[in-house]
Amino acid sequence: MEQTNDEDLRSAADAVLARLVGDATGAARLREDQWRAIEALVAHGRRALVVQRTGWGKSAVYFVATALLRARGAGPTVIVSPLLALMRNQVDAAARAGIHARTINSSNMEEWQTVQEEIAAGRVDVLLVSPERLNNPDFRDEVLPALAAATGLLVVDEAHCISDWGHDFRPDYRRLRTMLAELPSGVPVLATTATANARVTADVAEQLGTAAGSDALVLRGALDRESLRLGVVRLPDAAHRLAWLAEHLGELPGSGIVYTLTVAAAEEVAAHLRQCGYEVASYTGRTENADRRQAEEDLLANRVKALVATSALGMGFDKPDLGFVVHMGSPSSPIAYYQQVGRAGRGVASAEVLLLPGPEDEAIWQYFASVAFPPEEQVRRTLDVLARSEGPVSLPALEPLVELRRTRLETMLKVLDVDGAVRRVKGGWTSTGRPWTYDTERYAWVARQRAAEQQAMRDYVTTAECRMEFLRRQLDDEEAAPCGRCDNCAGPRFDAKVSATTLDAARGELSRPGVEVEPRRMWPTGLPAVGVDLKGRIPAGEQSAAGRALGRLSDIGWGNRLRPMLTDRAPDGAVPDDVVDAVVRVLADWAKGPGGWASGASDAPPRPAGVVTVASRSRPQLVGSLGARIAEVGRMPLLGSVEYAPEAVDTRISRTNSAQRVCGLHRALTVPVGLAERLSSAGGPVLLVDDFSDSGWTLAVAARLLRRAGAPGVFPLVLAVAG
Known part of the structure; x- marks a missing residue:
């Protein structure tokens, strides 16, 4: 009625x-x-x-x-x-x-x-x-x-x-x-x-x-959350943070969320906490939908102590009695941080909110900042390609023609669609022909805003003033005032101490080397359109085997050790002894594990007969010394390097999308005659050694060349993957 x-x-x-x-x-x-x-x-x-x-x-x-x-x-x-x-x-x-x-x-x-x-x-x-x-x-x-x-x-x-x-x-x-x-x-x-x-x-x-x-x-309205007790625990390294969490998780009230900045860290932290006897589950963008639903239900029913989650759980999870939120690593924005901690304490009198910042946080911030709206030249290139096309162009077909990763390309197209410059239709994207202006001032302002937010998070960690008031002021809350509950107002409730036993266990977890590197099995679509006659499934006789990496750049264990060695500004030099020792452990575990050449399985592949490196233009000493040390320890010959062709030595190889990268690598890399001869005489598979694998395409193209030159098998081995 x-x-x-x-x-x-x-x-x-x-x-x-x-x-x-x-x-x-x-x-x-x-x-x-x-x-x-x-x-x-x-x-x-x-x-x-x-x-x-x-x-x-x-x-x-x-x-x-x-x-x-x-x-x-x-x-x-x-x-x-x-x-x-x-x-x-x-x-x-x-x-x-x-x-x-x-x-x-x-x-x-x-x-x-x-x-x-x-x-x-x-x-x-x-x-x-x-x-x-x-x-x-x-x-x-x-x-x-x-x-x-x-x-x-x-x-x-x-x-x-x-x-x-x-x-x-x-x-x-x-x-x-x-x-x-x-x-x-x-x-x-x-x-x-x-x-x-x-x-x-x-x-x-x-x-x-x-x-x-x-x-x-x-x-x-006012943004104070009277149930939240904010605090920061500053610890010297990732091992201390993981040990602290393992030692104190049981003391936190009820069940809650442990946020990490990357998928790798979420899986790593969840695995260690389970080993310590906690009922936890990881929740990331990589988690299957059915598993996500089960994890949500388990947390709602308090069947788990915590979900170890990325920002995939940042919005939209409603559990009124959530007792705590812990961040293993600092988000880049105080607004994002306020949103995530706001999941806690909605229906209880008191909830603990703790931030454990780490040295790798800023590198992760920089990565996410790198996927902002592209420069005008790349946008104009995309618009030009669409304008010259007779019909809709799909993302896979457009990707080889512009230097943008697919996810960044798709985001850019969505912005252009809203601005009226392109339109999404069945079959892909088309140009509308409408004039479009690159808003340089706006994009620059957004970049400055991001930088200011990052500085605000640094300030949040170090401030001696009320933490809730700090966050509320970041959100322009005119009623912001000291909360009387946070560690700065009422004194810290948690110290930074961890026991030697717990710390040793955390160090053991984080120092355990070895990540599987899944080989590429399909060429990216659209290569024939840029003059490269590769398409569909990579023939089995031209693929590499599954490989290994010492660690991921995004994890909180070996990532922290490897990241300073592999940044663009890092000086080149011989591979450090501790890294070599860890690589040897990876090789030993690999050889004895399932499918390894020393596993004793009836279908085990032959032991590698030699080492081949991938020529590096930025870190030749690092890659060369790594290959030489592996050859020495493994008592194998160092057969040589997959080189850049003379005319391609100074050619820039795109890192922005798969098709452009494969196109550049296909034209640039070559197997020298001497290496081809040594491959034939070696009589067995080879270890293919490089410093870093981002997309996996350098390894895929190099492996194809080596297989076609006579190597019966290729086992990639790198220091780090982006993952």
């Missing part, structure tokens, strides 16, 4: 809230700002931007508004939501309020048709879609127009993702401009976020049509 006045509407709203939170007494009441937002949406059809701390109850606003709007005969609510974990939580929450919610995302494609039929039949109250769906050609052209016409309420969750001034910009979110333009007049819009400073708030408001001067409501 339609409500007739504000009092009736407020009573109905509180009743929905009671169902939502499971309050059988009906005593639950909306916060005043929750009610203000709901009233604006339901009674007046306005647009609202709500910036409130995690746990404040932003989802209650759109679920209560949905129930009231549906009672008035409105169409379904469409929620644009960035993460599957968030969607799953919201579907469950909606069900508690008697709201039927469905999702359309990459993990349930088999259900899309059924969901669309349910929407058409009026059986869906809430539809959650990922931002990526908004620019899927089929969804955009066939589903979105009808959906926009029928929508009763549009909700943009985690709305800071819209803004490239923010810490988590996602180009797909800016597709919302199209949907907003197609909404019928009077359809309310709600945008919500917990992590937006004043500049991001203004940017989001402008993009959503909720800028100052419009008929819009902007509700921005």
